[in-house]
Amino acid sequence: MTPRVINLIAGGAILGLSALFYAQTLGDRFADTPLSRNPMAFPRLLVLLMALGGAVVIAQALLTRRGALPGEAVPALNWPRAALITALAAAYFWVFEPFGFLIATGLFLPLAVVALGYRRLLVIVPVTLVVLVGLWYLFAQVFQIRPPGPGMDDLLRLMTGGR
Amino acid sequence: MIRFTTLTRAALAATCALPFAAGAALAEYPERPITAIVPFPAGGSTDLMGRAAAQEFTRILGVDMPVTNVGGGAGTVGTAQIARARADGYTIGVIPAAPLINQPHMRDTPYSIDDFDYICKLFHSPQALALSPESEFSSLAEVVDYARENPGELTYGSPGPGSLPHLAMEVFLDETGVEIEHVPFQGDGPGVTALMGNHIDMYMAIFSNVGQYELDAVAIFAEDRVDAAPDLPTSIEEGFETTASWWGGIFAPAGLPDDVRVTLEDACAQVAESDDFQETLARFGSFAAYLDSDGVRAEVDEGSRVNGAILERVLD
Amino acid sequence: MDSLLLALSKLGDPATLALMLGGTAAGVLIGAMPGLGSVLAITLALPLTFVLAPEPSIALLLGLYAGSVYGGSLSAILLNTPGTPQAAATVFDGYPMMQRGEGDLALGWATVASVIGGLISVLVLIVAAPTLARFGLRFGPMEYFALGLFALTCVVSVSQENLAKGLVACLLGLLVATMGQDPLTGDVRLHFSSFDLMAGIALVPFLVGLFALSEVIWRVAERHAETVEIKGRTGFRFPPLRDMARRWRVFGKSAMIGTWIGTLPGIGATASSMVSYAEAKRSSPNAANFGKGEPDGVIASETANNAVTGGALVPTLSLGIPGDPITAVMLGALIIQGITPGPRLFVENADLMIFIFVALFVVNLALLVLGPLLGPVFARAVRAPEPVLLGVIVVLLGIGTFSVNYNAFDLKVMLAAGIGGFLLRYGGFPLAPVVIGFVLGPMIEQSLRQGMVIARGDFTVFLRQPIALTLFVASALFLAWSGWRFWKDWRQARQGRG
Incomplete structure (x- = not known):
């Protein structure tokens, strides 16, 4: 993408975002409230200023020679890889509470490492175990904030009980 | 041997029941x-x-x-x-x-x-009404009288909109029918600072804060006086009905x-x-x-x- | 003199000393974990203070406080992730130094800066606490509003190439901060009918997502596209004394800014390090290098955020009013010990006050030892194979953010902020203004509207307060000056090309 295209998209996105937020401030509930007691006055001011900024960004893209100011460069990125790690992180955060810390992390960590192109199992397995056990005890025992879901203590009980 | 199996069973039961504990009346509550x-x-x-x-x-x-x-x-x-x-x-x-x-x-x-x-x-x-250091009022009744003659001129602070002190003060204003402007703060720290700096006229505070910050309280909104401040009159004694805690x-x-x-x-x-x-x-x-x-x-x-x-x- | 000796002998008690140093080290570790910060560090120690005597408790708490503020800089420099919100401004130049292969030196600067900032603020606390506390009382809503606007002008300095983009980024931060409950009326707004959004966006998930998660995504995307290998020594290197002496101005000014802003309740270390950074960028002879790995940037941020520790104790001890949530928890601990902070503390409990001063002094000196010890440990961990490192970082971000409020929604906020931060970077929008807007927004809005209530619509009140007026004029002058400079640069750039 050229700087001009990126700046045009960015400016458009800002305008769109402004519109989205502006829609949230509508309604006549506070129509006759004094300014200091009107919850929508300040956000509305911000939205209008932001839309103005978006317009300036678009104007810059259209009016400058390269479509960007001097010093602005377009980074070359590998988008599929960015999408991959974002999707993995999103899945991890989504199941973090319902599955619990140990299960969610036990699935995510090896999967993410392998997906990012690192295949040495002799490193991945011990690292995963250390992270699982270490972080669980650090939070549950030292910080007194028990991570969600079944914990190491349940696991131990299950193991000794199953014997 | 018997003791061992019972223990093991209990442990197993506890573990398995953990995710579905609602029906787990196996042991006496509480067991974990x-x-x-x-x-x-x-x-x-x-x-x-x-x-x-x-x-x-x-x-x-x-x-x-x-x-x-x-x-x-x-x-x-x-x-x-x-x-x-x-x-x-x-x-x-x-x-x-x-x-x-x-x-x-x-x-x-x-x-x-x-x-x-x-x-x-x-x-x-209990909650208490504290006055700014420069305030000339010496009783709750004086505050109310002044506010009645000068509606909307005085300001009072609270630790936030919808907090208990805010509501208590509004109940009191409702009872007395006077108008005092509400200026909410983000918690007691900034609010009490504003009071001590005379930026607001009074502050509705939990009694514990009155002692802690050595505020100049004018009345406590309770039925009885508290031991920690035996000289502080109650709102009831002052002739009002509102109590708040x-x-x-x-x-x-x-x-x-x-x-x-x-x-x-x-x-x-x-x-x-x-x-x-x-x-x-x-x-x-x-x-x-x-x-x-x-x-x-x-x-x-x-x-x-x-x-x-x-x-x-x-x-x- | 007697009290000083008494304080030193109490501090020399092995148990007290061990608690203090252990507390400082633990604070550094907690601060370095993204998401976990000073409040958690001090809350953890609360139960302990139930059973300890006053002096050891205070030593432990002060150690945790100073240590955790310093610890945030380690992950800021090594991972481009502020470990605590206070270290957000350290990222701007600390991480570029790391990328340049000078991570060891950046850690050195951060350590020296933290120590100097801490020590200067203790000296100010000793000499001027009651005076400063009284001055702080003169800050009402109008003054807070003026100060907030003044701090906001620093957006202009941290917007790199494109001022319009910097301002948009700042407005975005301000706008996100308005979501949730209106601070003045309690109505909920901009919540898109979601109960979770009615509670607003919390600082930690927003900040962690914006910087840390977006950095993870960025690094993954950047690899293969153009191989960036981080080189350089792992470890820790003190900057040469000559260099330090040359930069005394930045140290001094940042320490003053940090201490002073620390004394004002409700503003906090994050804002103070931002203001200090912007001020350093404005006045430093190396201004052009800011954002590209300029030690002055690290110094400005780290000196200021550690100076806040002493500053925040000013109102806490002399008025009994905590300057921020961290000192609020410390205040609770003091009360548990039967010590009531307030104007009388200086008279009735002079020995204890002197003990606090001495302990804070020693804690800051301890950082000088702990930094070189703990820094390299983190630096080595960062040398792990990148896929492993990034995977572990995501796990750390997840559990750290979740634990603050035990709320799964915060994870979604972090994810959204991460994706947003990534897109902003790609579009050439600086991230610093987003944070500045987010942190200052609530204060600016609330103080403005409080002022309007108190003034009953008479806006000239805002201009009749001497302190507020001074700040307004300073903001206006600064804006005019930077506008003129921007115009000059722009014309030069045009002529250079044409």
């Missing part, structure tokens, strides 16, 4: 740690009450009671989490009144006051099994009577204030009704 959710961040007044109570519960019930702070949304996020929790007695809440009786009138909360089993009321601290208790998600509820209620009564608990509270200018399940339920209902009406007027 009880989580106490405090819907405010660590270090605040509610958190201190919660931690003091948890210590006593641990002693009485014989199982750990870790405190989990779930802050945000003026207490509504944590309160919603309590309402959503499994009603097995292993998740209880230490909740001050505001997220129950005020916030549901200010936003759509995913819970209502009917979503809880009310175990007990446990702590309270910051209070809270132990609440659980609705639908607890009967035996669990009875155990918790008994334990709560013991906590309220414990010397250690009372001593810890006294250091923060608060008091143990026990009310049983029905009593606290009635107080919540009444508070929600009164404050709901006030909020409807104040907000729109």
